[in-house]
Amino acid sequence: MPTPGRPRSQEADAAILAAGLELLIERGVEATTIEQVARRAGVTRATVYRRYPDKTRLLTATIEAAYGDPPAAPHIRDIEHLLAGWAHALSDTRQRRLLRRLYAAVDHEPELARTHQDRFGQHRDRARRDVLERARERGELPPDTDAGVLLDLLTGAVWQHLVSRPDTCTPADVEQYLRAVLAQAGYRPEGERGDASR
Template identity: 40%
Template sequence: MSSKREQPPGPGRPRDPGADASILQAAMEVLVEHGVAGASIERIAKRANVAKVTVYRRWSSKENLLADAIEAAREAIPAADETETPAEDLPGIIDRLLPQWSAALVEPQLRMLTARLLGAGPDHPKLLAAYREHHLAPRRERALATLRRARDAGVLSPDADLDMLIDMLNGAIMQYLLLADENPDPAAARDYLERLFRQAGLREPAADTP
């Protein structure tokens, strides 16, 4: 579900709902190709084949638009907290989602988006602030709620530091997205994730080989 900030509708022709997806897709493509500095509203509007005013009716700033475009790309990746499976089956949820997560870790566009976002910090702090406030913070709260239920169900240790656990998982995934081999394959990514979740206590230990 998009968390795009709606702007008050202006006079004239009714809004075209289909323009939202076109603008987000264009913003993502322009960000990947030109970076934050080159991702102007004018360039994005031209790529989406809409007028600049159409963009400004939906987003009050370039930073908010780019933050939503990055999140729109991530929405295709399912999160464990978006399932309806009981928390005690969190290891099973992870097993079922591993193929999709592994494919995402080697997706060139996602890897470039991650690099663009993290590299924007020193020169474009408003982008990181917008993404943190509107996307990362709510996502983290949902993850914490899922891990609390898993801890209460006995999947995790009663004294597990859930905030630190999330930081460790996020850090490991960022490291893989940014520093893995130039052409990683899904099998290698899956092996990495399996070892990561096993180390975090979110997956059963590997069976001993006879």
């Protein structure tokens, strides 16, 4: 059954989210406003407010759209799959800049950081911990590995990479870096464990 009223414009939707992303990356969370987004998107403020009643909801949607609207709880097969995903994200210049802006939001816009964590972060962290726990059970990590602590270490390593490495890093560069961190935690993929036993 059709919804009464004027249909939403997909072009306006896309323009608003694109403008939000550009401004967020250029200026940061604190300096991005609904008025600026409307102006850059070429729409009225009312058009933006009909879709997003406040800045937090607008920027949350912007961030998710920038990552292709992934599911709240992603399916991650194993550590190798996890590494590939992080390597892809951290080798993309725009995503690196976006992540740095989000990190700054913890202080400047705590509501945005909290909303994003509540809606997506907790589920994604749980999926990552599950991967690490399964790896421990398969013997790819030491039996006394605390999956939560290891995830914190990996997340910290990701942020360290964002602030200490150039934005021109390739996926191979990022993967090598994260593998070195995991190796210090005792990670041994199945193939390496077989080699070491001979």
